[in-house]
Amino acid sequence: MSIADHQPEEFVKIMLEIKDLHASVDGKPILKGLDLTMGPGEVHAIMGPNGSGKSTLSYVIAGRDGYEVTEGSILFNGRDLMEMEPDERAGEGLFLAFQYPVEIPGVSTMNFLKTSLNAIRAYRGEDELDAMEFLKFVREQTATLNITDELLKRAVNVGFSGGEKKRNEVLQMAVLRPSLAVLDETDSGLDVDALKIVGEGVTGLRSPERSMLVITHYQRLLDYVIPDRVHVLADGRIVASGDADLARELEEKGYAGFSKAAA
Amino acid sequence: MSITSASQAMLDRYEAVRETLPGQQIAWLADLREAAVRSFGETGLPTPKVEEWKYTNLRALDGFDFSEPPGDAGAAVDLPDAIGAGPRLVFVDGVFRDDLSRLGDFDGVRFTPLADRLEGGADLIQPRLGDLGQDQPLLALNGAFLEDGYVAEVAEKAEIAQPLEIVFADTGGDIPTARQPRNMIIAGAGSRVQIIETHLGAAPSQQFFNGATMITVAEGASVEHRRVQRQGTGSVHVNTVRARIDNGGIYDSFVLQQGAAVARDEVQVGLTAGGSVARLNGVYLGDGSQVLDNTTVVRHATENSTSEQLYKGALTGSARAVFQGNIRVEAGADGTDGRMTNKTLLLSDKAEIDTKPQLEILADDVKCSHGATAGELDGDALFYLRARGIPEAQARGMLVEAFLGEVIDGVEEEPIEPLLRDAVGNWLAHAQETEEV
Ligand SMILES: Nc1ncnc2c1ncn2[C@@H]1O[C@H](COP(=O)(O)OP(=O)(O)O)[C@@H](O)[C@H]1O
Ligand SMILES: [Mg+2]
Secondary structure (H helix, E strand, O other): OOOOOOOOOOOOOOOEEEEEEEEEEOOEEEEEEEEEEEOOOOEEEEEOOOOOOHHHHHHHHHOOOOEEEEEEEEEEOOEEHHHOOHHHHHHOOEEEEOOOOOOEEEEEHHHHHHHHHHHHHHHOOOOOOOHHHHHHHHHHHHHHHOOOHHHHHOEEOOOOOHHHHHHHHHHHHHHHOOOEEEEEOOOOOOOHHHHHHHHHHHHHOOEOOEEEEEEOOOOHHHHOOOOOEEEEEEOOEEEEEEOHHHHHHHHHHOOHHHHHHHO | OOOOHHHHHHHHHHHHHHHHOOOOOOHHHHHHHHHHHHHHHHHOOOOOOOHHHOOOOOHHHHHOOOOOOOOOOOOOOOOOOOOOOOOEEEEEOOEEOHHHOEOOOOOOEEEEEOHHHHOOOOOOOHHHHHOOOOOOHHHHHHHHHOEOOEEEEEOOOOEOOOOEEEEEEOOOOOOOEEEOEEEEEEEOOOOEEEEEEEEEOOOOOOEEEEEEEEEEEOOOOEEEEEEEEEOOOOOEEEEEEEEEEOOOOEEEEEEEEOOOOEEEEEEEEEEOOOOOEEEEEEEEEEOOOOEEEEEEEEEEOOOOOEEEEEEEEEEOOOOEEEEEEEEEEOOOOOOEEEEEEEEEEEOOOOOEEEEEEEEEEOOOOEEEEEEEEEEOOOHHHHHHHHHOOOOHHHHHHHHHHHHHHHHHHHHOOOOOHHHHHHHHHHHHHHHHHHOOO
16 A cells, blocks of 8 residues: 555646636636646745635636636646546645635544545545555644644534634645645634644645645745745736745735736 | 215225224223224314325325225235344234244333233223324324234333334235324333334335324333334325323434335324423435425423424435424423424425424423524535545535434434434435436
8 A cells, every 4th residue: 555646647847737717706707817837846826915816716726616717728737627527636636725614514524534535546546545544644644733633533624713624624635645736825814833833734745746836815824835936816817926035025015016017 | 074085995994894903802992992983083184274284195095995905914025134132023014923023031021012912901001092192183093993013011120221123014015005003112110211113115005004102201211212214105104103201201212204105203292290301303315206294292291391303304306394393381381491403405406395393382481492494415515525536426425414414323323323324325325326416
């Protein structure tokens, strides 16, 4: 048994390629011509004001119902993402850490993790893990995230504090070992200690085979996970891109200048 | 007032079989039957004009031809495995089957067919039959026929480790029949017992099951009453349970409603003394054009009694469920705690629930609540699971199982728990094969 990082079938230089993406919710255009290209192992940050379409982008990538792509394309490891169901996308190595993790009464966190991992393994033609192997594997991941066995027994996100929900998202990422992780404001609502745990958890998962698209408002998560590229999203488009310094600049000056550029 | 044709058929059949009914040579029993049949004859079977039967229509019975005599009483039958290691009474096509039952001596309990207890039953049986339910047409009808059922008599302080099981099975002959077993659970002071009733039938023959169970829970006793209703898809199933609970006594009921074309499980509880407790829980799984009715009537008669109810179900196809819950708190019954919840998952556009929770509170100092919800699966939860790689059908299944799990958790680690979890799993798998779920 081995639980290796998921490797794309063939070596590709481009992991994610979004071209001229237009998407609407309830007939209302939100994304208006978004372009983004990421290579394997790269970490890109997306920053932008509230309502600029960051979560919409993450849902479109993950395949949520009601987020309609009206124009453009998204290729993931060279394959058309729009052709795949949400669960197939996960099987292909995509992971979305939700801005607002969902509560699932009656399903224990442990059972949820196990069912998810085994579903993804089944998708890839791998054997299911037995209960003992799985337990050992999960314990390795929970240690660094400061997640107790007690929490694993509780129903998914039910009664979790904000910090516990976010750590649970990072735990899922650690267990599912995606090749592309989209983290939607995984740092928001965390105090300094929780931010440290999450920041270190995410950094620990950085690898040459794993790309990360980190959506955030703040520089503070990027102090842990230094991005290769930083993009500014305003009014449904990328209006500026740069290196890690751009994030610091945004922290100081805000988005005012960029939003104008988008208009 | 005219009665329905099925009602007339019942009266005609009574005339035809009266002399062959169990214990008919016993005078008090013959009198009781006569009184019951007169009472039934005045109203016949209830129609939706009767408030309590507004949502559940028994008119399917008018299409049953009850005129022919029932078939072979020794028919072969496929029985499910016993659930526990205790005694089991088996009734096939309404007839007690010694050859299929597991009797024997079990300390602290007499568990026999009713027919064995009628002779010399003037002390134990008669008072428990006499005044019961003549004002309710289905109980009156059951009292007229008063066919063989089970009697579980538990001695004071006896703790019965193994569940007492009863199977009512139909072999599904072509001839429509009516079965009217009368059962009794008599729990002596401080005793504990679990009863598991299973109702099975072969689809799709037309059987009318009209059972009645009278329960007395004496001081400090505990009765767990489990009912698994899986009658054949052509059947009409009505099961009425009446329980009287003395001080410190607990009546804990769980019903799985899954079978029959039209089914009603009705539990009537009288909390007659302080510290008495009723827990009434149920799961219903409906598909096709089934109608599954759970009705409860809980009467808090004196101070400081408690009732808790949780009924949850899932429906597909054009199935319809009914939940009627009535909590009545009598004047002076202060300190009553009565809670009732009904939640339904509607897995198709045509599925329906009629839910009618009612509180009638005549006392001042009480804690009573009721709640009812109905809706589809949570789309956010479904997407969350799918985003984690879980295919849609499996994700839906997980959510349905989690939803119903809240009730099934109430029978955790009981012998019946695996059966219930399998029932949900198999029902879902079948529903997913045949319908959009
Ligand atoms: N389900 C929805 N229905 C209607 N409007 C939505 C929905 N989701 C998002 N929007 C709208 O889309 C825009 C972008 O929202 P979102 O992607 O959540 O932004 P961000 O994550 O950058 O704050 C906002 O104007 C928001 O009101
Ligand atoms: Mg957002």
